[in-house]
Amino acid sequence: MxxxxxxxxxxxxxxxxxxxxxxxxxxxxxxxxxxxxxxxxxxxxxxxxxxxxxxxxxxxxxxxxxxxxxDLVLPFKVIPGVTAGLAAAALLGAPLAHDHAVISLSDLLTPIDLIKRRVRAAAEADFVLALYNVRSQTRVEPFMATLDILRETRPPGTPAGIVRNAFREGQERRVVTLAELVPDDADMLTLLIVGNTRTFTWRGFMITPRGYFDRGAHDD
Amino acid sequence: MxxxxxxxxxxxxxxxxxxxxxxxxxxxxxxxxxxxxxxxxxxxxxxxxxxxxxxxxxxxxxxxxxxxxxDLVLPFKVIPGVTAGLAAAALLGAPLAHDHAVISLSDLLTPIDLIKRRVRAAAEADFVLALYNVRSQTRVEPFMATLDILRETRPPGTPAGIVRNAFREGQERRVVTLAELVPDDADMLTLLIVGNTRTFTWRGFMITPRGYFDRGAHDD
The missing domain is CATH 3.40.1010.10 (Tetrapyrrole methylase, N-terminal domain)
Known part of the structure; x- marks a missing residue:
């Protein structure tokens, strides 16, 4: 079944x-x-x-x-998959190439204060943010609050990627700046990725460097 | 090629x-x-x-x-995949079912102070943590510092999942508590997931509740 x-x-x-x-x-x-x-x-x-x-x-x-x-002991398996965040990131370039925080902005199950606390903590510690459930028609406040926090903590030119229906019919992707983001950019199907202070754009793609080219270093 | x-x-x-x-x-x-x-x-x-x-x-x-x-304009495509974090999470149960932070503990390309700042911010804002590059044979300090920060900010009974070679030959998975974690639990192939304050264990699985059963609510 x-x-x-x-x-x-x-x-x-x-x-x-x-x-x-x-x-x-x-x-x-x-x-x-x-x-x-x-x-x-x-x-x-x-x-x-x-x-x-x-x-x-x-x-x-x-x-x-x-x-x-x-306490029902039934055999089960969780099969991992490609998240909306990863799918969106692939279309945007490589915005999640370094540390990132995944946050749902839906306050139906999570108190709005906890959402704001997480957005602020992630923004202040320079995480890239992958935001789920950005807004619905009636639920706009968490997104507005998030924009306020991000604008306090990140430069206005910070790249932001807006993706709808990644790898599905009706796919849309757009890269803007934090300053340009408006509530109407998001709906229930939107995945929003906001870069860290090192994320840059190149020909419409978002790239978060890992630091290889800074130090000529390599991973272990 | x-x-x-x-x-x-x-x-x-x-x-x-x-x-x-x-x-x-x-x-x-x-x-x-x-x-x-x-x-x-x-x-x-x-x-x-x-x-x-x-x-x-x-x-x-x-x-x-x-x-x-x-500025090389070559056609390219990024094909998304299942991360080590998602694969590990699937074996552990559902530890990443709510907001989480993904952090690499490798200080080869990232200053140790920034790593610590991110671990602390994520821990204080009650994110689940998915930790990559936890340690190598010679690089132990970031993991030690992370354990110190987590023990300051989370209860000792917080569930932690240790996974090696998820869905590959030699797969290993273990669920312990934060208090039990020791440096020898990790090596270069380890993915470590530390629960938030609501994550619980049941018969060896880690589960982070989303809140459906708290309020009888539903997502939008």
Whole structure:
């Protein structure tokens, strides 16, 4: 059996022939995980499809939380994948080539103060930032607060990459500066990468140097 | 043509039949990139193989730095991949299910003070940490300093996952606590994931909750 949000199941439709499907809508994550768990308990082999990597803001954590809460010993495997952040980075050039922080700006499950604290800590310690769930139509405040913090802590010319639908239909990518970023640049499908103080742009690509050319050094 | 460190070329040997190879050793990253660039300039189609994701501490950044420095307009594509951090996380359960910081502890190219600043910032803002290049035989200080900072800022029972050779021959994974971590737990092949204050363990797996079960909420 294969369970997943219909959009994601559609992305892997060539693998679904002859498989029984458990479809459930967005905002139904817990329900979907419980249905999948129930099917597994009933003896089915169940595959739960997430976009990106199931372990990063995906369903793997939710499944494990559910198994742990009920102390259900079922055989399971987490299969790693390419995250939205990595996919976006590949289209932008090499913005994540050095230390980076991955932060979700959704305050539905995380208090806004903790989000701001993380954005500030990452910005002050000169991490590249990969921002998920940047905004929705109604949830704009965390993104506004993030822009304020970034503008306090980083030069206005800092490169920022905006990607939608990486490696999917409707792919869009754009590289701007921190000063140019406006709330309308992001929606629910946007992945935003903000460079560190050393990130530069070249012909529309974002590059975060690792330092090889500074010292002629090499990794060990 | 295919260029890469021999160990990585060996991992993809089934795709190399009939291909001309550019092999070069470790500590030869810049040289390898220049050889690959020269071959591309000479009209070859060149594939440069990195382990994990080429854009994360990999060769994509180095290639783009080289192209940018020389303003060489060559067609290129960065193909994203599964990082060592994601592979390790999948074996450990779901430790990266919430905000996390990815930090290399190698001070060959990054000043030790900046590494410490990033570890401290990430620890204080309660990020999960995914640590790369944890130590080598001679380079132990950054790991020692990191342990000191983590022990100052996180409870001793914080789960830590130690993974070597994820999804490769010789795979090893172990979950311990921050208090139990010792320098000998890591070598050049180790990926270390340290949980945030909410990460818990269950039957040997590390799980970082997203908060779904706290509030009955859902993502948007």
């Amino acid at each position: 294969v369970a997943g949000y219909p959009l994601y199941l559609d992305l892997v439709r060539e693998h679904l022939a002859g498989k029984e499907l458990i479809k459930s809508g967005m905002r139904r994550e817990v329900e979907r995980v419980r249905e999948a768990t129930a099917a597994a308990l009933a003896g089915h082999r169940v595959c739960l499809v997430s976009s990106g990597d199931a372990g990063v803001y995906g369903l793997a954590g939710l499944v494990l939380e559910e198994l742990a809460r009920r | 295919v260029a890469g460190y021999p160990l990585y070329l060996d991992l993809v040997r089934e795709h190399l039949a009939g291909k001309e190879l550019i092999k070069s050793g470790m500590r030869r990253e810049v040289e390898r990139v220049r050889e690959a660039t020269a071959a591309a300039l000479a009209g070859h189609r060149v594939c440069l193989v990195s382990s994990g994701d080429a854009g994360v501490y990999g060769l994509a950044g180095l290639v783009l730095e080289e192209l940018a420095r020389r």
